[in-house]
Amino acid sequence: MAELTYRDAVARGIAQEMARDPDVVFLGEDVAKAGGVFKATVGLYEQFGPLRVRDTPISEQAILGAAMGAAMTGLKPIAEIMFSDFFAVCFDYIANEFPKSRYMTNGQTKCPLVVRTGNGAGSRFGAQHSQSVENWCMMIPGLKVVAPSSPVDVIGLLAAAVRDPDPVIFLEHKSLYGTKGEVPDGEILDKLGTAKILRPGRDATIIALALMVPRALAAAERLAAEHGIDCEVIDVRSLVPLDTQTILGSVAKTHRCFSVEENPRLCGWGAEIMSIIADEAFYDLDGPLVRITTPHIPLPAADILEDAILPTVDRIVERVRRTLKA
């Protein structure tokens, strides 16, 4: 058992899988010699050498295209796209190639790869380097989409993603890289498609992802301590496959549900989950389904503006309290 940062967990997770399977290779911009711009891949180049850990040109289409071709023919590539916002310059692979090839070929081809990326806000980088793009991926049939919130989940879910036979989009939250958590020694392997109830509760369910998970947890503590409201907090972890059983089970117990989303409002994962609940658990509900999201605007750069725009602990507390008292 050791305390590890989320950042170091990334390198450990990749190393674990590269050590285990020589077909795992890793490519991206500045990932090798420099250890990544977020320093999340330090040491891999030294450990696994220049043939397995490769710096690329600034050619995101080539990075993802090459990862796909290698995956189709026998390797298990991990590709890094530095910031998730850059998915927009290589979106064809994410939307049209990775996820459709197996289906179109009636099962002839495979695409076992992982795309890792730095996702999310909080670094004062402005509108083109701060987005939370999980929905860009969740909406595409044929992908798997994962977003861990803790170091141990980073390792376990990354290992599961690398061993998964399908294309997995692995969203690391930039504002979590510096956070720490206890991590057991030895191999860690988690399971895609499993949500985690991080705090059991009776009065309402709060569903969160990535950076919003610690905020939802903090809000739940405050709601309990200050307002006597006992919330169950679920870390979705995996958007596809989606663990609807855990979510619907929780709502059947609490009868109220909130989602806390960092992504801009429209067509977020919260909308999907809420619409599932509104269909399948309608008669369990005691009141409106409420989504707490970043407003539907581009992200501002200034610290003070950025801090004001994402869902905060205060906003979650206030919204849950107000809704339940209504």
Place this chain on the structure above:
Amino acid sequence: MAELTYRDAVARGIAQEMARDPDVVFLGEDVAKAGGVFKATVGLYEQFGPLRVRDTPISEQAILGAAMGAAMTGLKPIAEIMFSDFFAVCFDYIANEFPKSRYMTNGQTKCPLVVRTGNGAGSRFGAQHSQSVENWCMMIPGLKVVAPSSPVDVIGLLAAAVRDPDPVIFLEHKSLYGTKGEVPDGEILDKLGTAKILRPGRDATIIALALMVPRALAAAERLAAEHGIDCEVIDVRSLVPLDTQTILGSVAKTHRCFSVEENPRLCGWGAEIMSIIADEAFYDLDGPLVRITTPHIPLPAADILEDAILPTVDRIVERVRRTLKA
């Protein structure tokens, strides 16, 4: 008043706006001399000449980038992306450039352009030429997103889009190009952000878009005739701005709501609208909110498979009937 195809309405709409405003220019692949691969822009090159109607290389990023630069500096470009699936090769402009520039520059820049595209299934083209990508656009803050279902709406909404000072994504449905409708003579100008109640009803609201509109209407007729269920059918027309008043007003009256979406299941516009209803109109509801969508899979090519996978009149009727009788 004349009968016009949806296809011819596109050319008439563009011509109307080009004749009115010399700053309106039009570019895309094979759009000029050949009149477009869907023959939706026939005659424009002849009428407005080679400086205003321009064939481009197969360079979607250059097409959208050039449209943006021209829009920022004084023109009002209409850019065609042949199939909406190709948004994936130029998604940076759609997701990161058009919609963020004004905000990031604190209002210094403008981006009055229209991206027209052939959207949707039904042509047996397979998974990379048949997608319904309205959600790829709706989820991005700063865009406007329109999808007409009839020839008269094509002209009126296209005119509104061209005159709109913001970037508008204009989704023409490939399977509607051949459909006909009455169109008044003279200038036609509609308004973005307005849904239309195409059939008033008391028992349930059915919300649809584009190709799903005629299907929802046909289903409503059958539901009335065969099952005594009186549905209100709403053509959303504009996903952003979204006419939530019309939608919420209808649900307040009918107390039940269904959406009919061509897009694959996850994070569709239906999820967004349903989650709005589940929050803001929860106490109006008498039962679950039900989304009828294409399953969350890539689209098959074969006619018989493609026909089976999209929401059909039968499926809509069956689902509404079964839900309301439950």
Place this chain on the structure above:
Amino acid sequence: MSKKPIPAAALNDDIGEETRLELYRSQVNIREAEQRAFDLFLQNLVKGTSHLSLGQEAVAAGFAVAMKKGDLSFCTYRGHAHTLARGVPVEQVLGELMQRDNGLMRGKGGSMHLTSEEHGVMGSYAIIGAHLPIACGAAWRAQYKGHSDVTTCFFGDGTTNIGAFHEALNFAAVWKLPVIFVCENNLYMEYTPIRDVTAVEHPAADRASAYGLERIVIDGNDADVVYRTAMTAYEKARAGKGPSLIECMTYRHSGHSRADPAKYRPEGELERWKERDPIKIYRERLKQFGIGDDAVAKIDADIKRIVDEATEACKAAPNPPMDILTTDVYADGGWAWRN
């Protein structure tokens, strides 16, 4: 090119009779199958779109015959020719065009996505440029694993102006990948001439130097020329000397796709190119080399029979069953995105 017969002693040149007959057979096979696809389209039996390579057969044949077993091909929507050239049965190709259950992908992919992994046809891609980087990845795997196979990536002239082309070429050159990029310059994109929208005369070859590669433009209608060029490129790739970019000048006899009557062509252009029909050229070539009419006639008859039989089999084949609708989205065979 002299049409005089070649002296007997020269018959076994670097190509030789056996390979020449293979090149001929491959071209005729493509021609007949594509012509049949066109006929079936006129009978309303081909559905969706389809993109024929009539007139471009020498490129597909020349490369495929030069390939070894295990070499990989990446094609575009205009990929029937390359798929057939790797030995995929005509029936499976026509079946896919007719969207029947006997199709290569049982109708799930359609004409634009022909794939036969067992023949090394790693897919046909319908987004312009997308497969060039993917081909790099397949070649990277060979390099990484020390395999000797080479990847070939076919694409059109119009594809040279999209970003992915540039990224792939640079990437392949920097990593010295065993991949051959083959541009079939048929002078047109869909309906627009390539010269109207390209800054250089030879859209691929005139850019080779931008990637440190040799400028290669060849007669794409002469299967011998294609074959020889291909052999050189494969040797180079197998020797670890990196990628090649080859521009083959050719012409499509029909429209861009089944929807296109190709009225945008200047008068006489098609006729001029038909004089240089690759099959016509190759029949003469065989004659020059003294290869007997009977060998040729036998191939012609063989192919005709195969295509006829395939046609009948396709007409008799059932539609794909509904239960394949949701199979093979994920590796577990299903499509479940939730529990």
Place this chain on the structure above:
Amino acid sequence: MSKKPIPAAALNDDIGEETRLELYRSQVNIREAEQRAFDLFLQNLVKGTSHLSLGQEAVAAGFAVAMKKGDLSFCTYRGHAHTLARGVPVEQVLGELMQRDNGLMRGKGGSMHLTSEEHGVMGSYAIIGAHLPIACGAAWRAQYKGHSDVTTCFFGDGTTNIGAFHEALNFAAVWKLPVIFVCENNLYMEYTPIRDVTAVEHPAADRASAYGLERIVIDGNDADVVYRTAMTAYEKARAGKGPSLIECMTYRHSGHSRADPAKYRPEGELERWKERDPIKIYRERLKQFGIGDDAVAKIDADIKRIVDEATEACKAAPNPPMDILTTDVYADGGWAWRN
């Protein structure tokens, strides 16, 4: 380059004293403002990221001085220099880096998106390559409307390997647009040397022929060289003769961004380049041309005062107010996506 003074008669060469002083002033202005940005960062007053052009000032100055009013600039995240060079006040630039209300965009954009429409700075773009096609569009507008302005698009060496570069260059060449593409080759992308990932030595210039353009590589640390090259390119563009692609060899003295100590550089490299510091070169140049020390000293003092005043103004400036959070998403000033 000879360091002997130039004879008085030659003083009014094609550049002349007035322009030389302008070039000098512009470079010093950038240097001082950027140096100040770095100091403020060390004091924790600059937030988010920032990308300095210390060492690259001659490129920004040379082009900006050659531009006419109304000409347009498109920059990258490394755009402070180009923004300042067009006359944008130092205070507004530093204010944006410090994310204060007096910033160019009141903190909404941040250091990577400096924009001042009134100065022709049409934006700074943070997605590699994105602005090259956008610059084409601005130039297309000029061509279409018969305006005489020229658009300049600045970008780094690493940008030449992304797809948008290729699409923009071909597009500009085919449409003969009045746009100048300026590659600042500072030898590195973020931390990776450009030569490690590029198939040619000069990532921009060695590709010019792929777009039918002239190969131009210049000394980007000599403002005179830059200015003269720029003047030629602007003349060509204004004469309707189409785009230019210019590769300027230069070097950044600091790391890629504020997060980067630049340890990946080989020993001695920075020192060698500092000997060719553009400002040092230009001070000598002024001396050679007999331009008096007092003129130089006055500029230095002027700039120092301006930067000091700007710094104080920024420190005193308030944070942006919350009510701008949701303004200017749409042209109506608001952000409403629903009624």
